[in-house]
Amino acid sequence: MSDVAFRPASDVLAEARERVDALLVAWADRLEAQVGGRDGQAIGYALRAPGKRVRPALVFTCYEAAGGSHPAVAGIAAAVEIVHTYSLVHDDLPCMDDDDLRRGRPTTHRAFDVVTATRAGLLLVPAAALVLNEASAALGLARDTLGAMAVELLGAAGIEGMIGGQWLDLDAEGRTLGLAELTEVHRGKTGRLIRAACVLAGMAACAAPPIMTALGAFGEDIGLAFQIADDVLDATGSSETLGKTAGRDAALAKSTYVSVLGVAAARREAERLGQSALGHLAAAGLRSPTLEALAGYIVTRSS
Numbered sequence: 001m002s003d004v005a006f007r008p009a010s011d012v013l014a015e016a017r018e019r020v021d022a023l024l025v026a027w028a029d030r031l032e033a034q035v036g037g038r039d040g041q042a043i044g045y046a047l048r049a050p051g052k053r054v055r056p057a058l059v060f061t062c063y064e065a066a067g068g069s070h071p072a073v074a075g076i077a078a079a080v081e082i083v084h085t086y087s088l089v090h091d092d093l094p095c096m097d098d099d100d101l102r103r104g105r106p107t108t109h110r111a112f113d114v115v116t117a118t119r120a121g122l123l124l125v126p127a128a129a130l131v132l133n134e135a136s137a138a139l140g141l142a143r144d145t146l147g148a149m150a151v152e153l154l155g156a157a158g159i160e161g162m163i164g165g166q167w168l169d170l171d172a173e174g175r176t177l178g179l180a181e182l183t184e185v186h187r188g189k190t191g192r193l194i195r196a197a198c199v200l201a202g203m204a205a206c207a208a209p210p211i212m213t214a215l216g217a218f219g220e221d222i223g224l225a226f227q228i229a230d231d232v233l234d235a236t237g238s239s240e241t242l243g244k245t246a247g248r249d250a251a252l253a254k255s256t257y258v259s260v261l262g263v264a265a266a267r268r269e270a271e272r273l274g275q276s277a278l279g280h281l282a283a284a285g286l287r288s289p290t291l292e293a294l295a296g297y298i299v300t301r302s303s
Contacts, residue, residue, distance in 0.1 A: 086122075
């Protein structure tokens with residue numbers, strides 16, 4: 001299987017932003033009205049934040065590579081992005097990374113308050129499940145497929161995914177981690193949701209087991225490559241370029257791929273993981289020049 005036509009990563013990301021942002025704004029309006037009050041306003045604020053939309057772009061490209069073609073897959077991509085948004089709202093809280101800037105704007109707890117941001121983040125998780133349910137129905141997927149998708153997405157948000165990874169990350173502040181420990185942190189905190197984006201795309205396309213296995217392995221490797229690139233950018237970029245506070249990891253005395261490996265070696269490790277990710281696809285006969293371009297962007301991105 002392969003793409004009908006090659007598209008550069010910049011075009012894929014632009015399309016992902018256009019398709020998913022429209023859904024996020026619609027859901028922001030809907031949830032703002034349903035929840036009401038400051039909680040509803042905070043949910044709307046978080047969902048309307050701009051972003052690169054890498055995870056939705058992975059949903060779209062993996063879905064196409066696996067043979068899918070239904071436009072309703074945009075709802076799956078939106079559900080993944082909503083879970084990502086929840087993680088950012090909570091990650092920025094004073095009890096976590098205590099950050100003031102996210103996606104070029106004040107973080108949700110700075111725009112509102114800590115209690116409101118905490119509740120808004122929690123409410124985004126069932127909101128993602130609702131979006132996933134509606135998208136699954138529009139795609140005509142079986143109920144057991146929806147169940148498996150919910151387990152994958154919510155598992156990525158939970159103790160075996162982002163929550164567990166964040167827990168390990170907080171516990172490691174002020175300590176020097178080895179590469180194996182650091183990888184364990186980020187397989188949960190960052191990698192699990194990126195893996196979920198790829199796996200959910202395969203489920204939405206009703207892909208065969210070998211394709212599902214390849215997409216999962218691709219997602220695991222490219223998820224870690226994404227985190228390594230993020231660590232390099234945090235150490236070398238500016239707040240204006242990143243849209244968030246640069247140098248935050250060093251300020252919090254966190255072990256990162258840069259602190260463990262150095263900038264040059266960290267970049268080489270990201271490149272190695274990117275090639276490994278593509279190798280999983282090739283081994284399954286899943287060739288997608290567009291997905292290869294997106295993987296290349298993830299490894300070498302500058303923001």
